[in-house]
Amino acid sequence: MNEPPAQKAKSPFPDAAQRKAAREAKREAVLLAAVRMFNERGFHATSLDDVALSLGVSKPTIYHYLGNKDQVLLECVSIGLAQLQQAAEEARRLPGAGIDRLRTFLERYAQVNMDDFGRCVIRTGEELLSPASAARFRAKKREIDDALRALIEEGVADGTVAAPDARLLAFTLAGALNWPARWFDPAGPMSREDAARAMVDVLLQGFAPRP
Amino acid sequence: MNEPPAQKAKSPFPDAAQRKAAREAKREAVLLAAVRMFNERGFHATSLDDVALSLGVSKPTIYHYLGNKDQVLLECVSIGLAQLQQAAEEARRLPGAGIDRLRTFLERYAQVNMDDFGRCVIRTGEELLSPASAARFRAKKREIDDALRALIEEGVADGTVAAPDARLLAFTLAGALNWPARWFDPAGPMSREDAARAMVDVLLQGFAPRP
DNA sequence: GAAAAAATCTACTCACGAGTATATTGCATT
DNA sequence: AATGCAATATACTCGTGAGTAGATTTTTTC
Numbered sequence: 001m002n003e004p005p006a007q008k009a010k011s012p013f014p015d016a017a018q019r020k021a022a023r024e025a026k027r028e029a030v031l032l033a034a035v036r037m038f039n040e041r042g043f044h045a046t047s048l049d050d051v052a053l054s055l056g057v058s059k060p061t062i063y064h065y066l067g068n069k070d071q072v073l074l075e076c077v078s079i080g081l082a083q084l085q086q087a088a089e090e091a092r093r094l095p096g097a098g099i100d101r102l103r104t105f106l107e108r109y110a111q112v113n114m115d116d117f118g119r120c121v122i123r124t125g126e127e128l129l130s131p132a133s134a135a136r137f138r139a140k141k142r143e144i145d146d147a148l149r150a151l152i153e154e155g156v157a158d159g160t161v162a163a164p165d166a167r168l169l170a171f172t173l174a175g176a177l178n179w180p181a182r183w184f185d186p187a188g189p190m191s192r193e194d195a196a197r198a199m200v201d202v203l204l205q206g207f208a209p210r211p
Numbered sequence: 212m213n214e215p216p217a218q219k220a221k222s223p224f225p226d227a228a229q230r231k232a233a234r235e236a237k238r239e240a241v242l243l244a245a246v247r248m249f250n251e252r253g254f255h256a257t258s259l260d261d262v263a264l265s266l267g268v269s270k271p272t273i274y275h276y277l278g279n280k281d282q283v284l285l286e287c288v289s290i291g292l293a294q295l296q297q298a299a300e301e302a303r304r305l306p307g308a309g310i311d312r313l314r315t316f317l318e319r320y321a322q323v324n325m326d327d328f329g330r331c332v333i334r335t336g337e338e339l340l341s342p343a344s345a346a347r348f349r350a351k352k353r354e355i356d357d358a359l360r361a362l363i364e365e366g367v368a369d370g371t372v373a374a375p376d377a378r379l380l381a382f383t384l385a386g387a388l389n390w391p392a393r394w395f396d397p398a399g400p401m402s403r404e405d406a407a408r409a410m411v412d413v414l415l416q417g418f419a420p421r422p
Numbered sequence: 423g424a425a426a427a428a429a430t431c432t433a434c435t436c437a438c439g440a441g442t443a444t445a446t447t448g449c450a451t452t
Numbered sequence: 453a454a455t456g457c458a459a460t461a462t463a464c465t466c467g468t469g470a471g472t473a474g475a476t477t478t479t480t481t482c
Contacts, residue, residue, distance in 0.1 A: 019480090023428095042338030044255045047469055058431055060472080069470065099419060125334065127253030152418075162420040165409060169418060171394055172387045172410050179386025198376060199383050206417025207363075207380060208310060209373040234458090258439055269461055271442080280440070 027065045029055060035076040035120045043073060043128050074133040077124050080117035081140045084109060088147035098155025103200055105151055110177040110196035114184045122181035145170060176203055238276045240266065246287040246331045254284060254339050285344040288335050291328035292351045295320060299358035309366025314411055316362055321388040321407035325395045333392035356381060387414055 033054050037046040048069055052059045066072050091105035112118035121141075126134040149170045155161025163169040177199060184195060244265050248257040259280055263270045277283050302316035323329035332352075337345040360381045366372025374380040388410060395406060 019428095042336055045338050048471090049469075059470090060432090061430060063471075064429065102418075123336070125253055127256050155418075160420070161418055162416070163413075163418055168406070168409050169413055171390060172413050173418075175390025176383045176387035176414075178390060179382060183382055195379070198379050202374075202380055202383050202417075203387075203414070204417050204419045205373070206413075206415050206419075207313075207366075207372055207374055207384075208415045208417075209371070210421065230458090237459095259441090260439075270440085271462090272460060274441075275459065 023065075030062055030065055031072065031075055031079065032116065034072050035079075035116050038073065038076065039116065039119050039123060043124070048072070070130045070133055073120075073124065073129060074137065076117060076120045077137055078140070080112065080115075080119075080121035081137075081144065083112045083115075083118060084121070084144050085140070085147075087112060088144060088151075091151060092147065097160045098151070098158045099160035099204075102151045102155050102161060103204065105148070106173060106177060106200045106203070107193075107196045109148075109174075110180060110199055111192045113178055113181045114186070114192045114195070119181040122178045145174070148174065173203055234276075241273055241276055242283065242286055242290065243327065245283050246290075246327050249284065249287065250327065250330050250334060254335070259283070281341045281344055284331075284335065284340060285347065287328060287331045288348055289351070291323065291326075291330075291332035292348075292355065294323045294326075294329060295332070295355045296351070296358075298323060299355055299362075302362060303358065308371045309362070309369045310371035310415075313362045313366050313372060314415065316359070317384060317388060317411045317414070318404075318407045320359075320385075321391060321410055322403045324389055324392045325397070325403045325406070330392040333389045356385070359385065384414055 030051065034046070034051045037051055037054065040046075048059050048062050051072075052062050055061075062072070066075065087105055087108035091101050091108070094101045094104060113122055124137070126137060129137055149166050152161060152163055152166045152169055156163050156166065177196075180195065180199075184192070186192070190198075241262065245257070245262045248262055248265065251257075259270050259273050262283075263273050266272075273283070277286065298316055298319035302312050302319070305312045305315060324333055335348070337348060340348055360377050363372060363374055363377045363380055367374050367377065388407075391406065391410075395403070397403070401409075
């Protein structure tokens with residue numbers, strides 16, 4: 001009864017769907033290799049020859065899967081931004097007090113910023129992208145920022161969040177939780193989850209002692 | 212009685228000290244023009260020809276005052292770092308409770324990061340500098356970070372600062388107060404001082420309501 | 423099995439921008 | 453007056469790396 005699927009899985013003759021998936025996998029491998037090198041050495045210090053070499057292929061192969069260097073970077077940051085956006089949507093859908101939903105989002109936000117694609121979002125200045133790509137980049141970041149601000153305002157509305165100025169609080173929180181993109185070392189003593197939770201705790205409680 | 216000085220000031224024949232000062236002024240003008248363009252367009256997108264043109268001179272003139280592009284950048288970040296270091300020393304010398312000294316430092320820190328040279332410190336990744344310059348850059352940043360951590364620990368010691376983990380608090384505060392280098396607009400509605408104070412307030416109090 | 427399409431390579435072009443060789447002018451010191 | 457140094461310019465070199473042309477091989481489709 002399960003023979004045909006077994007054969008199908010083993011067959012060296014992929015069908016159309018499998019071929020498409022394989023192509024997609026290669027595309028993603030290129031993006032992953034690229035984003036790691038961008039994060040490590042910086043965008044300008046990474047040539048597409050380097051990226052190709054690290055994958056054991058040649059530069060035109062990259063151009064076969066992605067248009068040009070600008071597009072490689074745009075795809076990388078778009079993946080990171082999609083992760084953040086998903087975190088925002090999940091938090092927005094959550095029931096409960098404003099502060100708890102905000103907290104959930106912030107922790108996830110910090111975690112993404114410690115990962116390959118999230119780090120790239122933070123480290124990528126707009127000047128690295130073409131004007132057209134920079135505009136799309138800015139628009140997406142704007143959406144995340146709006147979501148954060150909305151979450152804050154909902155918390156203020158239900159009285160669980162204290163914020164004299166939602167905009168400023170949003171920038172402050174974002175800044176604190178973006179910074180791990182620069183300093184966090186996954187090989188260090190703390191896990192992403194622990195670091196994220198500890199940072200959000202500090203931001204929530206403040207560094208003045210509570211009675 | 213004041214005739215000789217008056218003549219001296221008016222004289223079109225500068226003495227040695229004045230010539231040295233003029234040279235220094237030119238050097239600084241180059242650095243200011245450079246740092247502004249670096250902040251605006253990014254380091255790689257700014258050629259020294261651009262900087263020279265904006266000052267109405269030619270590229271070799273810049274090389275006459277500064278060694279090369281790497282050194283231009285190193286000087287720029289060094290100026291910003293010196294401002295931060297000064298803020299740290301002043302706070303360390305201050306009398307009073309740990310939390311107040313920390314607060315003073317943090318506000319000044321934020322203000323510097325909204326200014327030309329401070330912004331450049333934040334926006335400059337180590338990959339932009341030569342290995343030798345990057346090492347010096349890292350060492351100086353390290354000193355600032357140590358000073359911040361010391362201030363925090365002194366506050367914890369005298370019971371005015373609550374910090375389960377001084378290292379993590381330092382990163383969190385630094386991140387929040389670095390971020391204005393990316394978003395703050397001096398032409399906007401808020402002054403640097405107001406923005407700095409408001410951000411530090413949020414960090415001090417936390418966004419959970421206090422009873 | 424032939425034709426078309428996909429995947430990949432080698433070997434180029436071309437622009438840009440850092441850094442330099444060298445000339446010119448003028449002030450400074452003797 | 454002669455020599456030398458400071459300041460500046462013009463006009464180059466030269467490396468690097470993005471992007472491309474065109475050939476080659478493999479796979480798919482008919």
